[in-house]
Amino acid sequence: MTSIKVKNILAIGATALGAFYLGTYTERRQHNADEYCQRTFARLPGFPVFSTVSAAELIPASEVNLTARPSRIAEIMKYGFPGLDNVRSHSDYVLSYDRRNRVPHWVFEHLTAASVAKNDAVDRAKCDFRPDESIHPYFRAQNTDYRRSGYDRGHMAAAGNHRLHQKHCEDTFLLSNMAPQVGQGFNRDSWNSLEMYVRKLTQNHPNVYVCTGPLYLPHKEDDGKSYVKYEVIGANTVAVPTHFYKVIVAEAADKKLHMEAYVMPNQVISNDTPLKVFQVPPETVERAAGLLFFDKMNRQQLATINGKKV
């Protein structure tokens, strides 16, 4: 028994570390120019172990917290990785990239009252949507893919959740953090309401953790069979998800945890539809997404799921 537990701990430790390397390994490609390879390695975020910053170097105060520090990543991922496919660590959020669909599998954020507070030093208008060069060119979404598609470049990690530093905000504008969303009536309305609701949770919960991502849900057709169907846009065939999810854990002052899960269709939703309508059991999202959320959470601490005592 004990030896099995020790194995678990060792394996988990090795994997958590391994997650930082995943992108590096999978994006390497011998027949591409060495130049691409080295550029990628040099720029790849979340590469804490072989950092080029030694203890002997002075870090200017202005740069503190502007890169993906291991301690910050550990804070964000405190309750576990939902999956480990092509993980990228950014300055204030962590992402797993779906190379087949050119959108995230999931993004993970840790929100506090401070990180979502209005901050005049951070200007969203100065942030540019830009391709993520840490993703291999074959799988990299471009701005041209979205152009004239009729869809917004919808943030998965919301810009408004990262207001401590300009760099935090900028990192959310990488196209690897986007998925095509219906603009009017969804991204700019009901989905935005859900994002604001999550931020508001920080008012009475010191720590809010949220995992966000796309879903491709099946529907039944006249032949009685079930099908998954979704549009793909642009030369890089970026997938337009049928739905989006958010799974949230809010930690109250008494350390009790409150979990909520939402699934919203990627379509115009009437503004007077209450958010409650979109609540689903977290397990439903896990099965549909192929992910396990808040896996490392101590279930003893869990007080409510979707407002109901557990």
Add this chain to the structure above:
Amino acid sequence: MTSIKVKNILAIGATALGAFYLGTYTERRQHNADEYCQRTFARLPGFPVFSTVSAAELIPASEVNLTARPSRIAEIMKYGFPGLDNVRSHSDYVLSYDRRNRVPHWVFEHLTAASVAKNDAVDRAKCDFRPDESIHPYFRAQNTDYRRSGYDRGHMAAAGNHRLHQKHCEDTFLLSNMAPQVGQGFNRDSWNSLEMYVRKLTQNHPNVYVCTGPLYLPHKEDDGKSYVKYEVIGANTVAVPTHFYKVIVAEAADKKLHMEAYVMPNQVISNDTPLKVFQVPPETVERAAGLLFFDKMNRQQLATINGKKV
């Protein structure tokens, strides 16, 4: 420059090792019974480092080569992992599992004349299709999912490629190695011809490496937009891929490498259609699958792609 190269090597080494742990980490789940967790860890294939077999123990000759030995896995994966999502190492093939679609992302095999030779000691009829208990129950395909679906449980790693031991053959019957395939006219015909063709390559190539998996290819509809559409079957919504691919590298006696790539639609294909018709540039498969094949191959050794000199 040198320091970057050293980093690359270290990172790659760490990741290759890490791949063995991936499944373990992602399938762990605290709120499930400890019993499930420990059972999974104890049974998980491809767990070479913390093996319970010590050097002091005698291994009966009959059991040699019956588990996923690290040296065998290294042979199979000699030219690199196409991706690192939920990797499973079996006795004679390696698999990456797509938890969202409940089918493999890819399976990797290393074929030799010996491994595909007729062997009376191996009886395919004694092998049972069975659920893969190393996959979390939420994402595990069951025999009932396929029942009355109209689709075959189509092997990705073909049973006929693993004839050295009964155990090798049995391992290919895990449902994690299956995807729903049209039976008559595809799985039992044209796809089978492709599998036989790959085996035949071992007659004049000492080593044949083959990566096999599903694709979900878009098509254009009357509205001018592109869509991905595929059926899902059973209670666990197992995806029915629109196409399947094989990317092959055959190593000749002179060490020259010959690469071929095939994509076949998951539908009835006339038996008189030559295999050549289904050849595609390997890059096409990579872009569609979100994977990179034979990434560690020395491109200097590559003599032909789809029969054409490079």
